Amino acid sequence: MTPHEVRTREFAARRRGVDLDEVRDFQARVADELAMLNETVRLLSQENDRIRRALRDWQTMHARRCSSAQEQDRNAGHW
Numbered sequence: 673m674t675p676h677e678v679r680t681r682e683f684a685a686r687r688r689g690v691d692l693d694e695v696r697d698f699q700a701r702v703a704d705e706l707a708m709l710n711e712t713v714r715l716l717s718q719e720n721d722r723i724r725r726a727l728r729d730w731q732t733m734h735a736r737r738c739s740s741a742q743e744q745d746r747n748a749g750h751w
Contacts, residue, residue: 675703
């Protein structure tokens, strides 16, 4: 659901209806909150991607160091 959908939702009129101004105010508040939450999710997703890339880079670097150290240990024998 998007903020626009919340803002523009129409409701059928009933015999003992509700205050339309009150409904519209509530819709505006819900839509604003939804827009803020969507932006927060977007920013957190970007941060998650950044952290995931950094972790992958660190793991690659660490794996290279470990394999390099193991290779040196294998070649350090007394032959």
